[in-house]
Amino acid sequence: MxxxxxxxxxxxxxxxxxxxxxxxxxxxxxxxxxxxxxxxxxxxxxxxxxxxxxxxxxxxxxxxxxxxxxxxxxxxxxxxxxxxxxxxxxxxxxxxxxxxxxxxxxxxxxxxxxxxxxxxxxxGGPEAAERPRVAGPVTLDPGRRLVTVDGVPVELTSTEFDLLAYLMGRPGRVFTREELLSTVWGYASHAGTRTVDVHVAQVRAKLGAASTVIRTHRGVGYSCAS
Structure with missing residues (x-):
């Protein structure tokens, strides 16, 4: 097939x-x-x-x-x-x-x-059966691959969605850029950690005022508000 x-x-x-x-x-x-x-x-x-x-x-x-x-x-x-x-x-x-x-x-x-x-x-994958995740006004539904802010849908690329889903699935935990590249993108850090920064910026721009749910830890990486 x-x-x-x-x-x-x-x-x-x-x-x-x-x-x-x-x-x-x-x-x-x-x-x-x-x-x-x-x-x-x-x-x-x-x-x-x-x-x-x-x-x-x-x-x-x-x-x-x-x-x-x-x-x-x-x-x-x-x-x-x-x-x-x-x-x-x-x-x-x-x-x-x-x-x-x-x-x-x-x-x-x-x-x-x-x-x-x-x-x-x-x-999508095994996460399709997971329950929706919520961080402030942001709701992420893994099964439907849908993100909303105060009920209004937000259009994300598949990579942007998976990046946000990964952060929201582990609220409060700080992930290094290398960890995110390896887990979300599926390849090693030689690809350049700037890729992560650009995608985080894109997700924040699309979330608008709700972008504060993604937190930057200078010199380390990113986390999602718990």
Missing amino acids: SNGLVLLVEDERSIADLVRLYLTRDGFGVHVEYDGTAGLAAARRLRPVACVLDISVPGISGTEICHQLRGSGDWTPVIFLTARDDEVDRIVGFELGADDYVTKPFSPRELVARVRAVVRRSA
Whole structure:
């Protein structure tokens, strides 16, 4: 049985062929587009379980594809591919609602692992049977993968949801950035702890006045109000 369809938008055919080979070996179906305009149309038509988007493709960019999907309420997990190892690009990608970011050259096995991770987070897991968690005006329902503030739904990416769920599931406990990377993202700290800071900032921005439920412990990490 297929793990679902992954949309790959990548104009370098050798890279596209390699990524397709590894994802197919791991049980995913793969649809490839070589320019951004066709990629956006495919994302809307095919409803993939995840999108792997090269930022610099002909037509509209990978970031613009993500922007348009999020603007239309489509929260399909997105992983960016780019040859640029620039923190500014990474932060912009996360601000647009990306779930992960891989810099070329990369290990195909690592990319597959990250695709599996974002698909797993998006689909939910054993936590689906857990009761809703509450922190002040914030309620998080694991089964429905829904967050509300004073009853008003808040749209989060799958990664943002899992980060908040992890913190709310252990109120009062302080987690280091390395712990959060390992547990929520599923990979080691070499990926860069700045990723955690950017996602926390995004969650806080979406929670608005209720953002105080997430507490910063300078030089250590983060916790959720108990």
